[in-house]
Amino acid sequence: MGNSIPETMMALQLTGVGMDTVELREVEVPRPEADQVLCRVECAAACASDSKIIDQGPEHSLMHGWDPAKWPVTLGHEGCVTPVEVGRNWQDVIEVGRRYAVQPAVPSAPSRYRERYANGGRGIRKIAVGYTLPGLFAEYVIIEPEVIGCSCLLPLPEGDIPHFAAALSEPISCVVAAQQHSFHIIKDSPETPRRAELGMLRGGTTLVLGAGPMGLWHVEIAMSYEPANLIVSEPNDARRETARRFFGERARAAGINLVLTTPDELESVIADLTGGRGVDDCIVALGIRPIQEKSFDYLGEGGVTNLFGGVKADDHMISVDARRIHYESISVVGSSGSDPSDIIETLDMVASGRIQPGNYVSAVGGLDAARDLLQAVREQRMEGKGIIYPSVRKPLEEIDGWSAEQEKKILGG
Ligand SMILES: NC(=O)c1ccc[n+]([C@@H]2O[C@H](COP(=O)([O-])OP(=O)(O)OC[C@H]3O[C@@H](n4cnc5c(N)ncnc54)[C@H](O)[C@@H]3O)[C@@H](O)[C@H]2O)c1
The missing domain is CATH 3.40.50.720 (NAD(P)-binding Rossmann-like Domain)
Known part of the structure; x- marks a missing residue:
């Protein structure tokens, strides 16, 4: 493994059903196979929908029977990532060091672990990052081929979009998509x-x-x-x-x-x-x-x-x-979720300043604060969105808006 990529990492995983089964665990940093990409997670945001997978486990419609008690899942579906190691098949497609937004809802059948799904995965047409695909409340994440094949790993446009704004392009894009329905x-x-x-x-x-x-x-x-x-x-x-x-x-x-x-x-x-x-x-x-x-x-x-x-x-x-x-x-x-086109439209709105996602950030923290953040979202204690920086260890801090400069500071820049 490359020098800067550690052997193990911390990841916020669901290991059953209910908030008691959400825990920060030390897990191996997986090495990408030919059709996978390993990314560093720059930041991840929490969503009210995270409570639904926590409360429903295998019954959640995006879990398709996958039981987190047997196969823990890493939570988190809104985030910004940077590829650090690209499998052979994607070398001409995905750039190491460039930042990408993640479109978590992937319109595809699963290519891996089909035995873990009900009916061997037959009939599945949509899978999702942070559900049965590895999630973003982790220091690193493996991006599966379905995500890239369905254009769900989206390069950020030119300009200096902060990580948190790229992460928030996902929930905002759901709103853009919904209103167009x-x-x-x-x-x-x-x-x-x-x-x-x-x-x-x-x-x-x-x-x-x-x-x-x-x-x-x-x-x-x-x-x-x-x-x-x-x-x-x-x-x-x-x-x-x-x-x-x-x-x-x-x-x-x-x-x-x-x-x-x-x-x-x-x-x-x-x-x-x-x-x-x-x-x-x-x-x-x-x-x-x-x-x-x-x-x-x-x-x-x-x-x-x-x-x-x-x-x-x-x-x-x-x-x-x-x-x-x-x-x-x-x-x-x-409607549920959005398409890659909605994320692209939203990233353009963010890049041009038509939307300022920083206004909506009301808490930030390191990966050790991710569980507290999910709990705060469940209890509706959050006025806005919470952002987790997986490379940082820091308790959840309530804030009133967030900016590129503040992000650089928390990341030690
Ligand atoms: N369709 C999608 O693509 C998509 C994407 C993300 C989230 N969601 C869903 O959107 C919903 C909202 O998300 P959120 O993060 O804002 O949730 P939230 O729970 O923070 O906000 C819901 C708000 O509704 C208010 N409320 C309660 N009863 C009400 C009433 N009778 N009339 C008016 N308001 C009332 C609550 O006080 C609360 O402020 C969730 O169900 C979430 O799962 C959908």
């Missing part, structure tokens, strides 16, 4: 044919339910569609305040009427703002089944609800008023 059928005049427009209705009323980190990004991306009204409903006072701080001034400057409210007040706010009509777009940025169901009630004619948060496998059936679909053309869409 909403569509409206537009008629420019009674005589012209219908056409479909992707995204939030321009000049309409958009509602975001939940102002967690993902809800905040939904607000940011929704603003690019220039709705007349943008309503954010969130019960947590501190989170509403964060949304006001982030977007109040910008919305005013863009001529968007931003209204922050609570679930209790929401119906009367919508009635007042839309003259009783209802909203054109609703984004459900949380994973609670009754709220998904309720979201249809907020829609006006032609309105679209977008189920962004996933719900539990045993609590996922909702009822929809079929008369409203028929007579009022309301509809529902949803």
Whole structure:
């Protein structure tokens, strides 16, 4: 092995089901085979979705029956990596020393360990980094051939994008992708044919339910569609305040009427703002089944609800008023994850300064703080995103925004 690559490393692994089975373990640094690439993990971010694999283990839809009690998995699916050793097959494709963003959702069947999956892996069409593919809360990670073959290891564009911004391009790209799943059928005049427009209705009323980190990004991306009204409903006072701080001034400057409210007040706010009509777009940025169901009630004619948060496998059936679909053309869409194109679009937005991911960082730490970070996310103690630097050992520190300079400092630069 090359001089600078150690024999062993620390990795945050799930070794069963539940938070008690999440632990930082010393494991071997694997050597890449011909079709693999070994990368150093520059940083990794935590996501509310990490709780789902921790709580569901083999039952999680991306685990396909793989049991972490038998085959521990390294967690972490949002990150920025640098190849340090490239297998023979990828020598002309992947550059040692260049930085890459990871698109964790890989539209492929697994090539390795098929016996670990239910039915020997038959019928699997999507696998993911941080699930059955090695994850990013580790000092090093093996990138499997499916990831590279599906264009899910994406070189950063020219410029000086900090590691944390590259890592956050993944969750932001899920929001970009999700909003492009909403569509409206537009008629420019009674005589012209219908056409479909992707995204939030321009000049309409958009509602975001939940102002967690993902809800905040939904607000940011929704603003690019220039709705007349943008309503954010969130019960947590501190989170509403964060949304006001982030977007109040910008919305005013863009001529968007931003209204922050609570679930209790929401119906009367919508009635007042839309003259009783209802909203054109609703984004459900949380994973609670009754709220998904309720979201249809907020829609006006032609309105679209977008189920962004996933719900539990045993609590996922909702009822929809079929008369409203028929007579009022309301509809529902949803998406999970993003495509490489969404990451590329997001990285371009970051590189050009249109999105500043540093605003959303509210905690940083070394790899020894990764478990605490996941716990804080589970308890909704985080106002924004948490970033882990695997090469560093440092407790979790709460912060109010993060920058390239601060990142250099924590990395000892
Ligand atoms: N579709 C995707 O590609 C994708 C990607 C990443 C995350 N997600 C999912 O998005 C969801 C949101 O992620 P997050 O990190 O922001 O989660 P989070 O749990 O931090 O935030 C959810 C917010 O919803 C609020 N809330 C609770 N009840 C509410 C109500 N009745 N009305 C309005 N708000 C309410 C909570 O107070 C909280 O602030 C999660 O379910 C996550 O798994 C989806």
